Amino acid sequence: MEFLNDMALFVEVVKAKGFRGAAEASGVPNSTLSRRISALEKAIGLRLLHRTTRKVELTEAGQIYYERCRRIVEEARIAHEQLGEMLAQPSGVLRASLPVDFSVTYLAPLIAEFARRYPGLTFDFDLTPRRSDLVSEPFDVAIRMGEPENSQLIARPLASLRAQLYASPAYLARSGEPESPADLSNHECLSMLKSGAGTWTLNRDGDMQTVSVGGRFSLNSVGMIRRLATLDMGIILMPEAIVTDDVSSGKLRRILPDWYGAPLPVYAITETRLIPAKTQRFIEFLRERLGSL
Known part of the structure; x- marks a missing residue:
């Protein structure tokens, strides 16, 4: 990640035709920019810039490196924006195991509200009294009432019901x-x-x-x-x-x-802390709504 940041700073210096302009555009101090670009050149083993008192110019190697860096930085920017859009509007199938009576009585209108908020999602819900196995079964999340039984799973508290x-x-x-x-x-x-x-x-x-x-x-x-x-x-x-x-x-x-x-605790149970955007949004939504109970 630090190497990618240095590449982005290098692109800024070239676009601004100097460290002063790049410092103003990036918010990174002039001295820090100079040190980071020097470290980048040292890591690559090639001089990328000719430095003068007025401006900087690309070396032949620097020109080739700049074109590659510019494309990489742009692709990274686009990927970052796309990931942001995925987080804002997740899509796909959300598979959840839910407690029967609490879901029918109380969660149903909340789930309908969540579905309207995220039209790109479809839902596969399992409402049974049994405790689903999140390791062997394809559930993204399980909503459970009472203290979690399996310490190997990740339990996120949603509410505490009196x-x-x-x-x-x-x-x-x-x-x-x-x-x-x-x-x-x-x-x-x-x-x-x-x-x-x-x-x-x-x-x-x-x-x-x-x-x-x-x-x-x-x-x-x-x-x-x-x-x-x-x-x-x-x-x-x-x-x-x-x-x-x-x-x-x-x-x-x-x-x-x-x-x-x-008090009866309500938890969202997942197999891992690394969860997709659809699951993350569902848990956040339920915590927001159930937390007021």
């Missing part, structure tokens, strides 16, 4: 509304728990309470948990972004509003 408590009005009318976290142990609680039993840790301004909860259902689907809650089957602890439509429609209502569950 879980809150919700239930349907009909369930609360039938079973009563809990007045404290301890009351949850007497309610049907729907969550990703083995055998339908476990604990929830809730926080209110630093006051932490861990509550034993249980219910009739053992589930591995966030979407099913949410759906059962709207069908009056129990209380859920879930990020607002996932239940926002049900809350807006009145199917679910927030309870114990001062209490929150542990």
Whole structure:
């Protein structure tokens, strides 16, 4: 890269017919220009310029070298501009593995906005509960909720979602509304728990309470948990972004509003830090939108 920079400075000196004019055009001090061109001549082993007090003139070798350098510098400039355009308007197929329920409920309108912003992109999305293998499968990125499992992959944080408590009005009318976290142990609680039993840790301004909860259902689907809650089957602890439509429609209502569950991190997972422009733009876009949650 330094050698290419010296070539560009050499072209500037020739175009300006002197070091003073080249210094004004490039912003590089006159003395630095002279030293860099001398170092270039030494590296090549040929004199490129005849220096006089008024101007510089190309030697025969310098003329040949100048023509080659001018083309190389111009091609580098064009390549730089084209790469800039690729970053601004990426194209190709973006292959992503996405969490099912969070994507359908919350990411879908964001993805539509992203697609309108970058019309040169097409999309290949895989929405399944399984954890995709980014090493053996052709995904550019995976969006995951919860702490990353594979330390060999690159995890970029997008957001941290606070879980809150919700239930349907009909369930609360039938079973009563809990007045404290301890009351949850007497309610049907729907969550990703083995055998339908476990604990929830809730926080209110630093006051932490861990509550034993249980219910009739053992589930591995966030979407099913949410759906059962709207069908009056129990209380859920879930990020607002996932239940926002049900809350807006009145199917679910927030309870114990001062209490929150542990934050649920959202990550973009890639196999490597060197990612193409399409993936970079997608991650940046989601971080911008999800960061406000």
